[in-house]
Amino acid sequence: MGTVAIHADGLNKWFGEGEARTNALKDVHLDTTFGEMVYIVGPSGSGKTTLLSVLSGILRPDSGTVLCEGADLWKLSNDELATFRLSKIGFVFQDYHLFPRLTTAENVAIPLILRRTDWDKALIEAAKYLEIVGLKGRANLPPVKLSGGEQQRVAIARAIISQPDILIMDEPTASLDGDTGRSIVAFVKEKFLNANRCILIVTHDARINEFATRILHMEDGRLSNEERHQNE
Amino acid sequence: MFGILRLAYKLLVNDKAKFTALLIGITFAVFLMTEITAMFAGVLNRASATVINIGARIWVMDPSVQTVANTIGMPDYALDAVRSMKGVKFAVPLFSGGALVKLQDGAYQSVNVIGLDDTSLFGRPQMEQGQIESIYAEGAFLVVDDSEFPKLGNPKIGTVFELNDHRGVVTGIAKVATSALFGVPSLYTTYYRAIQYIPNPRYTISYLLIEPKNESDIPSIQKQVQALGYLALTREQFETKISNFYMFQTSLGMNILIMTIVSFVVGLSISGQTFYTFILENLEKFGALKAIGTKNRELVLMILFQATFTSLAGYGLGIGLCTLATALAKMRLPDYASRITYGNLGLALLMVVIIAAMSSYIGVRKVLRIEPFDIFRG
Numbered sequence: 001m002g003t004v005a006i007h008a009d010g011l012n013k014w015f016g017e018g019e020a021r022t023n024a025l026k027d028v029h030l031d032t033t034f035g036e037m038v039y040i041v042g043p044s045g046s047g048k049t050t051l052l053s054v055l056s057g058i059l060r061p062d063s064g065t066v067l068c069e070g071a072d073l074w075k076l077s078n079d080e081l082a083t084f085r086l087s088k089i090g091f092v093f094q095d096y097h098l099f100p101r102l103t104t105a106e107n108v109a110i111p112l113i114l115r116r117t118d119w120d121k122a123l124i125e126a127a128k129y130l131e132i133v134g135l136k137g138r139a140n141l142p143p144v145k146l147s148g149g150e151q152q153r154v155a156i157a158r159a160i161i162s163q164p165d166i167l168i169m170d171e172p173t174a175s176l177d178g179d180t181g182r183s184i185v186a187f188v189k190e191k192f193l194n195a196n197r198c199i200l201i202v203t204h205d206a207r208i209n210e211f212a213t214r215i216l217h218m219e220d221g222r223l224s225n226e227e228r229h230q231n232e
Numbered sequence: 233m234f235g236i237l238r239l240a241y242k243l244l245v246n247d248k249a250k251f252t253a254l255l256i257g258i259t260f261a262v263f264l265m266t267e268i269t270a271m272f273a274g275v276l277n278r279a280s281a282t283v284i285n286i287g288a289r290i291w292v293m294d295p296s297v298q299t300v301a302n303t304i305g306m307p308d309y310a311l312d313a314v315r316s317m318k319g320v321k322f323a324v325p326l327f328s329g330g331a332l333v334k335l336q337d338g339a340y341q342s343v344n345v346i347g348l349d350d351t352s353l354f355g356r357p358q359m360e361q362g363q364i365e366s367i368y369a370e371g372a373f374l375v376v377d378d379s380e381f382p383k384l385g386n387p388k389i390g391t392v393f394e395l396n397d398h399r400g401v402v403t404g405i406a407k408v409a410t411s412a413l414f415g416v417p418s419l420y421t422t423y424y425r426a427i428q429y430i431p432n433p434r435y436t437i438s439y440l441l442i443e444p445k446n447e448s449d450i451p452s453i454q455k456q457v458q459a460l461g462y463l464a465l466t467r468e469q470f471e472t473k474i475s476n477f478y479m480f481q482t483s484l485g486m487n488i489l490i491m492t493i494v495s496f497v498v499g500l501s502i503s504g505q506t507f508y509t510f511i512l513e514n515l516e517k518f519g520a521l522k523a524i525g526t527k528n529r530e531l532v533l534m535i536l537f538q539a540t541f542t543s544l545a546g547y548g549l550g551i552g553l554c555t556l557a558t559a560l561a562k563m564r565l566p567d568y569a570s571r572i573t574y575g576n577l578g579l580a581l582l583m584v585v586i587i588a589a590m591s592s593y594i595g596v597r598k599v600l601r602i603e604p605f606d607i608f609r610g
């Protein structure tokens with residue numbers, strides 16, 4: 001086992017009021033270590049996105065703690081949380097959220113620009129990452145000119161350009177065809193994962209199961225800690 | 233910090249349609265506001281032309297006088313009374329009134345005649361040609377070389393005319409700081425010639441001009457004049473009174489006010505609406521930026537920068553357009569009264585700042601409220 005990346009304990013999260021009140025996370029416990037590529041699978045509405053958000057410092061839980069690389073996330077101020085996300089975590093959103101009025105390279109450069117990297121340097125770096133994700137020569141196109149799979153790769157380049165320790169992906173293959181989805185996940189595992197990094201993926205897509213080092217099941221807000229390694 | 237602003241700039245400017253709409257809205261509003269208020273400033277300035285040009289410290293008049301153009305005569309004993317008041321250094325009479333001039337070609341032209349005190353010539357104009365002393369010559373008049381000058385057929389020294397059936401001769405050309413509102417030429421002569429040539433009711437003094445011994449004597453002089461049954465105003469008070477007359481006693485001021493408000497509201501709604509749509513359209517992206525790790529403060533900075541940049545660009549364009557329009561108008565119409573004062577510029581800037589503040593306030597509120605979790609959830 002490597003060192004602990006995320007340690008979460010007793011997480012609870014409620015949404016809504018009265019009749020509509022739902023318990024989206026029920027006493028969730030989770031440990032992940034560096035070097036892992038963990039999948040969280042489960043039916044729709046079971047709380048997978050909620051869990052990812054709580055683990056990555058986006059959504060405050062009603063109770064419980066998240067220790068991320070030793071930092072007690074939910075004791076941090078909002079600004080400290082923002083800084084934490086910017087420096088430690090890369091996000092790939094389900095529907096990419098690329099800026100249509102910026103070029104592909106500018107989109108990829110955003111995390112570096114937010115980290116005060118000089119504009120031109122950030123763009124040079126972005127071009128490198130576009131090359132890594134196989135989009136050489138597309139740097140100056142607007143993202144809408146790219147196909148869905150290509151846009152997803154732009155989003156991945158944006159998520160990894162600042163070399164985060166933890167990569168968070170929510171349904172990264174949902175809007176891609178099977179082959180494209182597989183090749184993207186395989187690509188991320190090959191290019192990004194190493195002994196000092198950890199990837200958390202939420203997915204419905206069984207076709208990519210072969211890449212997981214561990215698969216956790218979620219149902220009705222509970223995370224079952226019986227694990228299934230794909231090699232088993 | 234600069235990178236974030238550059239990002240904000242690109243997001244704004246690359247959306248060409250909205251950016252253009254924003255610029256047009258603000259430019260248009262600034263143009264209208266400045267144009268209208270400048271015109272009004274020009275009119276007000278000209279309405280006080282006589283007061284500015286004569287330059288006396290205190291003006292005594294009948295309390296019913298509303299503007300410099302409608303004078304009510306005062307008797308000679310008022311002059312004697314004022315002269316003996318405490319704190320008065322000297323006091324002189326001034327005549328101001330209309331007359332009809334018959335030019336050499338037989339055409340008639342209305343003029344305004346100002347009669348200066350014979351002994352002191354207080355309020356004398358600067359001369360462009362000829363000597364001020366020539367005003368004492370037989371039938372002498374000084375013609376003011378303002379924008380109305382050509383209406384007298386561009387007279388020269390020695391040009392002869394008839395004024396209310398008396399023979400008049402131009403003995404000098406005077407310069408003047410501010411030309412008058414009413415579109416008629418101005419002539420200077422002596423007080424006594426003015427009241428001889430121009431038929432008058434019983435009382436002939438239009439204004440009494442007072443120079444106080446000290447600034448601190450002014451309030452007591454005003455009280456003493458009031459006791460006499462007349463009104464004593466400082467130059468500034470008189471100008472304000474004239475401005476107020478045009479602003480509040482004529483429909484002019486109210487129309488200007490309405491137009492200014494309308495252009496403000498139009499500008500605000502076009503730019504506010506467009507900026508709001510711009511923010512709404514980018515709201516998810518701002519949310520994504522937030523999720524990635526942008527601090528609220530930085531998002532606010534981006535929005536403020538976008539609003540400020542657009543507003544100042546629109547302000548510059550609006551003022552530029554206004555200057556251009558005024559310059560063009562002055563080329564065709566030398567009489568064009570519009571004056572772009574610092575006050576006009578300041579007012580338009582204030583309104584633009586309010587527009588920017590209100591637009592960005594709405595945007596900032598929206599952006600601060602987005603939960604990155606909602607963006608994340610899709």
Ligand SMILES: Nc1ncnc2c1ncn2[C@@H]1O[C@H](COP(=O)(O)OP(=O)(O)OP(=O)(O)O)[C@@H](O)[C@H]1O
Pocket residue numbers: 015016022024043044045046047048049050051609
């Ligand atoms: N902002 C919210 N307000 C109210 N209820 C919410 C909110 N967000 C999530 N929920 C509820 O919490 C539960 C878990 O939602 P979540 O989005 O985490 O599910 P999920 O497992 O990611 O589902 P899916 O596979 O469809 O994405 C659901 O019942 C959902 O309706």
Ligand SMILES: [Mg+2]
Pocket residue numbers: 048049050170609
């Ligand atoms: Mg989900």
